[in-house]
Amino acid sequence: MATNGSSKDRELLPIGTQAPDFSLRATPDQRVSLSDFRGQPVVLVFYPADFSPVCGDQVALYNEMLDEFSTANAQILGISVDGAWCHLAFGKSRNLHFPLLSDFEPKGEVSKQYGAYHDDNGESSRALFVLDAGGIVRWNHLSPDGINPGADGILRALDALTPEQRGATRAARAS
Numbered sequence: 001m002a003t004n005g006s007s008k009d010r011e012l013l014p015i016g017t018q019a020p021d022f023s024l025r026a027t028p029d030q031r032v033s034l035s036d037f038r039g040q041p042v043v044l045v046f047y048p049a050d051f052s053p054v055c056g057d058q059v060a061l062y063n064e065m066l067d068e069f070s071t072a073n074a075q076i077l078g079i080s081v082d083g084a085w086c087h088l089a090f091g092k093s094r095n096l097h098f099p100l101l102s103d104f105e106p107k108g109e110v111s112k113q114y115g116a117y118h119d120d121n122g123e124s125s126r127a128l129f130v131l132d133a134g135g136i137v138r139w140n141h142l143s144p145d146g147i148n149p150g151a152d153g154i155l156r157a158l159d160a161l162t163p164e165q166r167g168a169t170r171a172a173r174a175s
Helices: 053-064 066-071 084-094 109-113 152-160 168-174
Strands: 023-027 030-033 042-046 075-080 100-102 126-131 137-143
Touching (some): 023 084, 053 066, 053 075, 053 126, 066 075, 066 152, 126 152
Parallel strands (some): 075 100
Antiparallel strands (some): 023 030
């Protein structure tokens, strides 16, 4: 369920739910799977469209905060229904240093699994998820498409993770 009252009665994948695995194109010849990041927290950023003003500001903010996400051992992944070539151009234009994944074909399939899809306009909603190291949804947020949700909620959710949820105990045992 959305944490801020969803529009159009969309419900996000609930907190406490195992996040569905996926494999999406990061480039025309490279796929990234959610399971690639098992053992560390993941921030999923669903957004409507590359090259739109609010989306550009949102991803630029997260790009500037990569050190803070890294401190929390978290990987950020951007997801929209734009194609991989569009993502490449957008990422290059914004000098982004995190993957943008294409939920293009079948269109919006992953966004739908997470409750983050606009059926009426065929785009991903502006939705955020924090997954723990085991892939469990620990926080979610649905923002109006025209509003940049910022990063405060993400950072609070990452701070609230236990060492085990951050994957810290597993990393400590491996050392």
